[in-house]
Structures are given as C-alpha cells and as structure tokens.
Amino acid sequence: MKKPLSVYVHIPFCERRCGYCDFVSCTALNQIDKYLQHICAEIKNFNFQDYQVKTIYLGGGTPSLLTPEQLETLFKCLPPCNGEVTIEANPNSLTDVKCAAYRRLGINRISIGVQSFDLATLRDLGRLHDVKQAIDAIKTAHKYFDNVSIDLIKDIPNHPFVTPPADVLAMIQHISIYALTKDDHCVLETDEPVNLPADFIRYEVSNYARKGYESKHNLVYWTGGEYIGFGAGAHSLLNNQRFCNSNDILTYHREPGIERTPEVIREEQIMLGLRLRSGVARDLLHNKETEIKLLQEYGLIRLTPTNIIATEAGLKVLNQIWLKLV
Ligand code: SF4
Known part of the structure; x- marks a missing residue:
C-alpha cells in the first residue's frame, strides 16, 4: 500500500523584498527559468513510487509571479495529486488569465497574501498593493476557486488589526493570521483581538476556516505527517528524519537530515x-x-x-x- 505524502514547492521570487520578510526570497526574476530547471531536476530525482501524493503546496516567495508557461513547466515535473493543490499569490500579480491557467493545471486552492485591509499598514509593511487591489484579487480568485484563503498580519505596532469587510468574508473560506514577530518554536500570541464571524472556526492557533475548508496541507505539518519540500530552503519530514535544502537560490542542495528520537x-x-x-x-x-x-x-x-x-x-x-x- 502506498504511503500518503505531501509536497511543498518553494518559489522564492518576489518583485520587492518586504522589510519584515524571513522567508527564502529574492528579486532576481531573470533567474526564474534557471531555478525551474534546477527544481524540476530535483523533483525528478525523487522516487514517488511508494507514495500517494495527497497535497501539493506552491509557496514562496511569490508563486503567482510565474507565467502560465513557467507554471506548466513545473507541473510537468510534479507527481499526480487528486487532493488539495494550493498556490500562494500576491494581489498585484494575480490575473484572470493566471487563475484560468491554475485551474487547467489542477490547482484547486489559492492563498492570497493580503496582509492587511488598512492602507497605512500596507504602506508601512512595504507591500506593493493597496486595499482595492487586494479586494480585486480576492474577487478574481473567487470567480475561479471555491477554496480561497487570505493571509493577514496582526500585532503590528501602531496599526490595529482590521477585520476583513463582510463582502470579502463572503468570498473566502480560510484566513491565516500571523503575528508580525513569530517564532515557530515558541508560539506567541498577543492580546490583539480578532473578531471573525462564528462560522470561521479557529482550528489552529493562527488559522480560521469554515467547516471542511481547513488547510489539508498544513494539517499534515501539524499532525506529524510526511512531506517532501523542493526548492531553496524547503523543509522535509520523511522516514522519521527532518531535513532541509540550503538557501542559495540556484545552487541549493539537501543538507544532512536529523533523525527524530x-x-x-x-x-x-x-x-x-x-x-x-x-x-x-x-x-x-x-x-x-x-x-x-x-x-x-x-x-x-x-x-x-x-x-x-x-x-x-x-x-x-x-x-x-x-x-x-x-
Ligand atoms: S512577498 Fe512574502 S516572501 Fe516576498 S519578500 Fe514579501 S514577505 Fe517575503
């Protein structure tokens, strides 16, 4: 019997680096094709034979910067998956054409990096989009996907958390809300209140979803399931070993794993x-x-x-x- 596996693919490219970013990211957009060659070689080198891929997650960086053609190149290397397939997108690089391409490629969930519904906060965070662009991106995604998630940030000094407007809440099924400073090993939550409608259930400390729309991919991380990460800085948990790739975008390699006791x-x-x-x-x-x-x-x-x-x-x-x- 095949073992369940989740796949993470890291796309590290961004138009501009945000001041608070602690992800592996860069602005060398002219290197995207080379990176895709590297990551496709890495994916093809992995033996999926014993596994049934349950979820795929394209994170970044800004995966929505990829053209439909570039994304198609990537999907030709990826194993089949009949479960949840997510792509992260930024509001200023999401279009109808891209959403239609995502659907054609089998992507069935989209996670939009909105970060805030307050213009001053977006400006202070150094984001490239404004509130209208964020809402337009959600409207676009909503036309193509019935599983739309947004990312928001809270606990930003001098910027109170702004609850998504009702018309936005009607178009989304999932919200991730992270504190500006967070440490994955020491969860810290502050007192800043988050008031969402009751049908958004807080199923994880930073994540809210309507029933049935919990992130299946992230639940694999949180419940100790196996996953393989491809791309610069990507993490994996396989055969009771945690390992990760180095961060160098074009020459990354797999670091030695650590066996979990x-x-x-x-x-x-x-x-x-x-x-x-x-x-x-x-x-x-x-x-x-x-x-x-x-x-x-x-x-x-x-x-x-x-x-x-x-x-x-x-x-x-x-x-x-x-x-x-x-
Ligand atoms: S868009 Fe995201 S990944 Fe890119 S620089 Fe900003 S915070 Fe980092």
Whole structure:
C-alpha cells in the first residue's frame, strides 16, 4: 500500500523584498527559468513510487509571479495529486488569465497574501498593493476557486488589526493570521483581538476556516505527517528524519537530515497538538497529572476524555504550557 505524502514547492521570487520578510526570497526574476530547471531536476530525482501524493503546496516567495508557461513547466515535473493543490499569490500579480491557467493545471486552492485591509499598514509593511487591489484579487480568485484563503498580519505596532469587510468574508473560506514577530518554536500570541464571524472556526492557533475548508496541507505539518519540500530552503519530514535544502537560490542542495528520537517526536506532538483545536492526546502526558490540574485551574486548558485542549487564554501562552507538559 502506498504511503500518503505531501509536497511543498518553494518559489522564492518576489518583485520587492518586504522589510519584515524571513522567508527564502529574492528579486532576481531573470533567474526564474534557471531555478525551474534546477527544481524540476530535483523533483525528478525523487522516487514517488511508494507514495500517494495527497497535497501539493506552491509557496514562496511569490508563486503567482510565474507565467502560465513557467507554471506548466513545473507541473510537468510534479507527481499526480487528486487532493488539495494550493498556490500562494500576491494581489498585484494575480490575473484572470493566471487563475484560468491554475485551474487547467489542477490547482484547486489559492492563498492570497493580503496582509492587511488598512492602507497605512500596507504602506508601512512595504507591500506593493493597496486595499482595492487586494479586494480585486480576492474577487478574481473567487470567480475561479471555491477554496480561497487570505493571509493577514496582526500585532503590528501602531496599526490595529482590521477585520476583513463582510463582502470579502463572503468570498473566502480560510484566513491565516500571523503575528508580525513569530517564532515557530515558541508560539506567541498577543492580546490583539480578532473578531471573525462564528462560522470561521479557529482550528489552529493562527488559522480560521469554515467547516471542511481547513488547510489539508498544513494539517499534515501539524499532525506529524510526511512531506517532501523542493526548492531553496524547503523543509522535509520523511522516514522519521527532518531535513532541509540550503538557501542559495540556484545552487541549493539537501543538507544532512536529523533523525527524530522518540522524545523529540513526543515534544513535537505536544507542541503541535496544543496549537490545534483538536488538542493533544492525553496518552502523551504520562506523569503530568499535577501540571494538568494546575493548568486547568488557571483556565489555560480544558480536558476531554482523550485530549487536552488549550483554551482561548491558553492559546496566548502556548509556550509556557508546553514547557509544563514536556
Ligand atoms: S512577498 Fe512574502 S516572501 Fe516576498 S519578500 Fe514579501 S514577505 Fe517575503
């Protein structure tokens, strides 16, 4: 039987680098074709025979900078996938022609980097689009996709979070909201309120979705599933090893992997589970009854017969909860 696998493809090119960016990205757009040659060679070198690819995610960078022809070149190298196929797009590089091409290539989910619905915030973040362009991009995506996600940023000094307008909310199914400064290993949430309609369920600390529209690809990361990353700086988890590619855009190579010990796996499961609405299996928390009782008394977690789940208050201090439970 084939094993499930998710595929991440990193497209590092951007028109301009944002000041806050900590992704592997560059503005050498004249290198896109060369990069695609490199990444296609890398993909073809991977043996997909034992795997059934469940999700594909094209992230960046700005994948929507690729022309339909460039994207077609890439898709010719990618394995078949009958599940969720996502592309990230920036509002100023998304067009009808591109959306139509995405559909032809089998892309069925689009994630738009809106970042804010406030013009001053967009300007201060150094974004190339304004609010109208963001809304126009969402309208364009909505014509072609019934699974549209947007990315927003909160906790920006002197810029309060602006809730998406109702007409925008009607066109999207998923919202990711990240704090401006975040560290993937130490989840930090601040008090800045996010008020979304109740049908956007906070299924992960930074992610909200209408029922059935949770990101299947990201859930693989959060539940310890296997994934392979292609491209500069891309990360993978395969055969119990974590490994990543180096960051150099045209000469990147795979760095040696790190085998996960049972203790590391357990710690990861607790951290990732705390981020999720489904919570952490209590089986992982042997000998932690005292800590669990205390956290419950403080209102930071709630218990189900099988799991512990961070409360709204707990989601703000996940790292401290994690330290108590590992
Ligand atoms: S668009 Fe995204 S990836 Fe590109 S520079 Fe800005 S934050 Fe970084």
